Amino acid sequence: MHTIALANQKGGVGKTTTAASLAIGLSRQGKKVLLVDADAQGNLTQLLGWEQPDELNPTLATVMGKIITDKPIEPHDGILHHQDGVDLMPANIELSATEVTLVNTMSRETVLRQYLSTVQKDYDYAILDCMPSLGMLTINALTAANTVIIPVQAQYLPAKGLEQLLKTVMRVKRQLNPGLEIGGILMTMVDSRTTLSRGVIEQIRVAYGGRVLRSEIPRSIRAAEISLEHKNIFEHDKDGRVAGAYESFTREVMNLGRQRQKHGPDLTR
Ligand SMILES: Nc1ncnc2c1ncn2[C@@H]1O[C@H](COP(=O)(O)OP(=O)(O)OP(=O)(O)O)[C@@H](O)[C@H]1O
Numbered sequence: 001m002h003t004i005a006l007a008n009q010k011g012g013v014g015k016t017t018t019a020a021s022l023a024i025g026l027s028r029q030g031k032k033v034l035l036v037d038a039d040a041q042g043n044l045t046q047l048l049g050w051e052q053p054d055e056l057n058p059t060l061a062t063v064m065g066k067i068i069t070d071k072p073i074e075p076h077d078g079i080l081h082h083q084d085g086v087d088l089m090p091a092n093i094e095l096s097a098t099e100v101t102l103v104n105t106m107s108r109e110t111v112l113r114q115y116l117s118t119v120q121k122d123y124d125y126a127i128l129d130c131m132p133s134l135g136m137l138t139i140n141a142l143t144a145a146n147t148v149i150i151p152v153q154a155q156y157l158p159a160k161g162l163e164q165l166l167k168t169v170m171r172v173k174r175q176l177n178p179g180l181e182i183g184g185i186l187m188t189m190v191d192s193r194t195t196l197s198r199g200v201i202e203q204i205r206v207a208y209g210g211r212v213l214r215s216e217i218p219r220s221i222r223a224a225e226i227s228l229e230h231k232n233i234f235e236h237d238k239d240g241r242v243a244g245a246y247e248s249f250t251r252e253v254m255n256l257g258r259q260r261q262k263h264g265p266d267l268t269r
């Protein structure tokens with residue numbers, strides 16, 4: 001199983017939209033995909049149509065809680081099946097309590113990794129949608145991941161935030177997860193008509209060169225609508241620019257996976 005975390009502590013950069021679209025994109029290529037909502041806001045869970053997750057349905061907080069307290073988890077406990085062919089481990093506000101509990105937990109950085117090891121034989125990919133912070137849950141996601149992809153909004157220069165995130169990624173790689181690789185920076189909400197957008201992309205390409213992915217996600221109301229209307233971008237924007245961009249991004253991600261299998265994790269990056 002190739003585990004990919006979408007992380008950026010800056011809010012509203014397109015992490016959740018990208019997580020859902022990548023997962024559906026991979027599923028359309030015949031891959032088995034588990035989406036993990038690792039954000040107590042539960043935006044990914046809502047985007048996929050579970051506005052009010054059934055209170056009795058276990059969530060990520062439930063299964064992480066069981067691992068923390070050394071209780072057994074049933075295989076597939078809480079996993080929801082979505083009509084677009086992806087599976088989802090949902091989240092709700094309870095996950096913020098889990099984050100607090102983690103601080104005093106033994107092996108606190110590896111709880112999510114332990115959870116994913118119980119389902120890894122059933123999936124080709126796990127896609128982790130991180131919250132906008134560099135707290136314990138994001139550290140858990142980075143510790144569980146093989147690859148981190150960093151969505152960056154093309155309207156703002158991320159300046160210090162991106163440096164801080166890259167430092168955290170390298171620290172996790174050194175101390176907890178040597179196999180972690182930076183899959184790349186994904187430019188989102190690109191408005192190619194504005195010089196602002198192009199300027200930001202150019203500066204990021206100068207600063208981070210080969211780390212910036214070739215695919216760029218255009219800014220479009222179509223993308224914004226999928227979270228409100230629980231739509232799948234490939235159907236909502238059929239033959240459109242956003243669907244095309246997410247399709248090309250999906251292919252780029254599958255190539256990252258192939259390189260990983262061929263050469264093993266690149267420990268120098
Ligand atoms: N390509 C796009 N064009 C226009 N709007 C977009 C695009 N991608 C996402 N959006 C919208 O921007 C907002 C933020 O996107 P999203 O929720 O995916 O970001 P996020 O990084 O997950 O946010 P948070 O940090 O709060 O978790 C949402 O309202 C979403 O619908």
Ligand SMILES: [Mg+2]
Pocket residue numbers: 015016017039043044129130131
């Ligand atoms: Mg989000």
